[in-house]
Amino acid sequence: MSFPHPQARLVVAGEPGGLTGDELSDHVTRAAEALSRLRPGPLFCGMRNNLTSVLRYLAAWRSERPIALLDPDLSAGALAELVARFRPAALLGFTHASDGSPPPRRELPAPHPDLAVLLATSGSTGNPRLVRLSRRAVLANATAIVTALSVRPGDISPTSLPLHYSYGLSVLNSHLAAGATVVLTEAGLLERSFWTHLDAHRCTSLAAVPYQYEMLRRLRFDRSEHPALTTLTQAGGRLSPELVTQFAGQADRFYVMYGQTEATARIAVLPPGLLAAKPGSVGPAIPGGRLSVDDGEIVYHGPNVMMGYAETAADLARGDDLGGVLRTGDLGRLDSDGFLYITGRLKRIAKIFGVRVNLDDVELLLRDTGPVAATSGDDRVTVWAEGLNAAGCAGLARRLGAELRVHWSGFDVRGIDRLPLLATGKVDYRALESRT
Known part of the structure; x- marks a missing residue:
């Protein structure tokens, strides 16, 4: 053609x-x-x-x-x-x-x-x-x-x-x-x-x-x-x-x-x-x-x-x-x-406003803030951060938006006392996903 x-x-x-x-x-x-x-x-x-x-x-x-x-x-x-x-x-x-x-x-x-x-x-x-x-x-x-x-x-x-x-x-x-x-x-x-x-x-x-x-x-x-x-x-x-x-x-x-x-x-x-x-x-x-x-x-x-x-x-x-x-x-x-x-x-890939985001990369980016975990939802990424208050959550969302060059509203950052863990010591992502 x-x-x-x-x-x-x-x-x-x-x-x-x-x-x-x-x-x-x-x-x-x-x-x-x-x-x-x-x-x-x-x-x-x-x-x-x-x-x-x-x-x-x-x-x-x-x-x-x-x-x-x-x-x-x-x-x-x-x-x-x-x-x-x-x-x-x-x-x-x-x-x-x-x-x-x-x-x-x-x-x-x-x-x-x-x-x-x-x-x-x-x-x-x-x-x-x-x-x-x-x-x-x-x-x-x-x-x-x-x-x-x-x-x-x-x-x-x-x-x-x-x-x-x-x-x-x-x-x-x-x-x-x-x-x-x-x-x-x-x-x-x-x-x-x-x-x-x-x-x-x-x-x-x-x-x-x-x-x-x-x-x-x-x-x-x-x-x-x-x-x-x-x-x-x-x-x-x-x-x-x-x-x-x-x-x-x-x-x-x-x-x-x-x-x-x-x-x-x-x-x-x-x-x-x-x-x-x-x-x-x-x-x-x-x-x-x-x-x-x-x-x-x-x-x-x-x-x-x-x-x-x-x-x-x-x-x-x-x-x-x-x-x-x-x-x-x-x-x-x-x-x-x-x-x-x-x-x-199957993979830890999410889409925010059509942009593909690797959830493992999100966690790596935030490794200096303390224990965090990232899960995906409909057109958003939920970030779970231990010990963070409301102001800290808002600041983290804006930081992610700026560093990953997508609008900050695509990140739902939530404070959590402790991340749930599996017997292996790994984060229990399914338990977190059940809360969204």
């Missing part, structure tokens, strides 16, 4: 017209020529929701050059750590680094020819591994999303999510694959300009994570004020049944979805017409995929599964380690119709 589709259009919010067809192709060509002047090797791109970043991404795709799409506002230390491990050929678009080449690369094997995109797995915490995505995986997932969500050339979607986040990137990819339009804006849902541009460009769909839907509820979102907006999509964590019902009533089509970066974004999609018949389900597997459950763990099979993880630059030369089979680390069940229900997490 042609990617982007010849009819695909990129529009900068607030500006007339947009780039499509030959004009878009010419811009990508010029961006590819700029990349060709850089030394060989993978690129690190601080991926903003703007035209420059998207053109770099498309230029790397056209040049068949692997590109890591990363948070442009990574701290200097986090970026330096990634550079030391992966030795990129160039750094582009980061707040804490000038565009251009980092220190000379030592002799390293060339990246695998199938490797196209690298995405970080662990949000803001720890030393993230990079997910290795092939060209085939990116195209397979984009095509499956187009089919499952009925994306058409006339559809218009704003960049309501970061493009370095797999869900946000999948919106871009699926619309470009379908010949639809993407409106590029760096404004957030709480900014008036976002809604001004959404209406001015007559956006037809909006993608959001649970935290954003909670914000929209507080803002008293009224679809009648945005007459062109017909489709809402949700992924990035579990949305409460009440909010599913509320926003399904605010759209012609409301899609509940499940996915992982390791599957290039989407794994399952619940058709809007089955929201009432299958409450709590995230739907069947996307077209071309298959779901199974092995000893309680959800296993996904499909062409959009990653090639594997990368810990260092040498891993970028590896081929496909997984063969299209992804053990998700999530617990779930399938009903007789093949519809998936998520029941828990």
Whole structure:
């Protein structure tokens, strides 16, 4: 398939017209020529929701050059750590680094020819591994999303999510694959300009994570004020049944979805017409995929599964380690119709407002405060801290928000006299989870 589709259009919010067809192709060509002047090797791109970043991404795709799409506002230390491990050929678009080449690369094997995109797995915490995505995986997932969500050339979607986040990137990819339009804006849902541009460009769909839907509820979102907006999509964590019902009533089509970066974004999609018949389900597997459950763990099979993880630059030369089979680390069940229900997490990974957070990393970060334990809930992390009063709990929540770069309200910090322990001396996490 042609990617982007010849009819695909990129529009900068607030500006007339947009780039499509030959004009878009010419811009990508010029961006590819700029990349060709850089030394060989993978690129690190601080991926903003703007035209420059998207053109770099498309230029790397056209040049068949692997590109890591990363948070442009990574701290200097986090970026330096990634550079030391992966030795990129160039750094582009980061707040804490000038565009251009980092220190000379030592002799390293060339990246695998199938490797196209690298995405970080662990949000803001720890030393993230990079997910290795092939060209085939990116195209397979984009095509499956187009089919499952009925994306058409006339559809218009704003960049309501970061493009370095797999869900946000999948919106871009699926619309470009379908010949639809993407409106590029760096404004957030709480900014008036976002809604001004959404209406001015007559956006037809909006993608959001649970935290954003909670914000929209507080803002008293009224679809009648945005007459062109017909489709809402949700992924990035579990949305409460009440909010599913509320926003399904605010759209012609409301899609509940499940996915992982390791599957290039989407794994399952619940058709809007089955929201009432299958409450709590995230739907069947996307077209071309298959779901199974092995000893309680959800296993996904499909062409959009990653090639594997990368810990260092040498891993970028590896081929496909997984063969299209992804053990998700999530617990779930399938009903007789093949519809998936998520029941828990096998791994100690939580999602806060769509950002993946390693609970062990949270505890490690707070090791200087005394005994603590972290458990996950719906779009929040609960931190249990021995001997902390209310003021101390509030301060700890704000510290976590600042250090992990997610809103502090995603951390529910609670004081506790003593952490419950198992006979082995380890924290009894199930006992703590029963209190939430």
